Amino acid sequence: MQMTSAPHLLAEDGPEYERILGDALRHAHERPDLEGVGDRLNTEQLRTMALGATALITAAAATEYEHYTKARDELRRAAAAEETAVLEGARSTGAGAGVGAVVTVLTPLLAGAAAVIFLLVGYLLRAVNPSLTFGRSLVTAGWFFACVAAAAILVAAVGLLITALRNGATSRTAEDEEQELPEEVARAREAWRHALLERGILPFLRDALADPTAGPAARVPHRSPDRIPKIGYSRPDFSGPEDGPAAGPRPTFTSPDFSSPDFGGPEHQPD
Incomplete structure (x- = not known):
């Protein structure tokens, strides 16, 4: 059964709620207050009931969840801003980098070709x-262009090495920043998990197990009306024909009197 949607729980956090609920049910036998699991309600029935009351359960940890989502949103905004800055920097330096790349590539090729021809x-x-x-x-010019080609190749190699080192330093800096920010997010998420378990899921399970009317056919415990809303349903009141207006006299019907024709032999002629 899938979790019903809760107004204050984002869809991306639904699987986390289900995981916490599953862990609580899986280790229910280790808690004395949940020792009644399996007597009248098994784990699957409790899971179905808890998924049906997701909005009520998660509301118990709404404060911690709000703090967690804010910290997570700040992390995402920081990452998006950094990515935007990188893209803008790449666009502003794209023209210069393009010219430099063309020169770096063409210089060894042209100088090398000239050196081969002249030599x-x-x-x-x-x-x-x-x-x-x-x-x-011509031989002197050929050796000159050969030296130019070798120097251009050396410069290109040094440029590639510097670029690689710079990118590596930038990556390490970004990783360090990510390690600082997710720590706050991780603490907020852990606080939400703890509050959700201790103030939401476990009290709900205890109420469900303590409800004397809960049984194998129960869907949502109704021991506490303030905690779990009870949805009522009444069927329409259909009345029989006797409750309507007085019936008039019923028509009578008589079958026609059919008689068989009187047939006789030749000796019986009609008068």
Whole structure:
């Protein structure tokens, strides 16, 4: 059976309420005040009754629940604000980061390609004519671009390392903040759980077990009208025909008098 909705209990906390109720019923034999479980009402019947009275039970811990939800909402708002700030920072630095990334990627590629071309052509010219000055110039330019490509690759590697370290530090800072905030939320949730169990669920179960009219067919105990509302139902008052207006004379009906035709033989001719 699913838990009925309660005006002050959010849907996301419904499973937590059911878990606390299940734990209380599972360990009912360890409590002297709940030793009557199984005599007239078993755990499943008590669970059904408690789920039907969710609004009344959770109202006993309404103050603690309000504090818990406020602390949880503050945590969520802080996380949403941090995410928004990160997105805005990424958008503001997106253009510069894009240009830097393009330069970092293209510089080693272009310098490396130029170095290969200049070195190849220069050495070919020197092989054909060692005294040709143009060939030596191309070789020198090729080695220059090779050094540029190597330097660009080194700069890109250092940039990636710095970015990784920065992201790691940011992640650790966020984790530290999360460890501080959920501690308050955890305390508020624990206070709500304790109040819900001690002031809501256990008194309800004790009332249900102490109700002399509760039995296998009981759905909600009605020993305490202020604690558990009793829903009344009365069937419509149907009256029989004798309660209506005086009946008039009933019509009579007589069947027609049928007689069989008088048939006779040839000797019996009608006069």
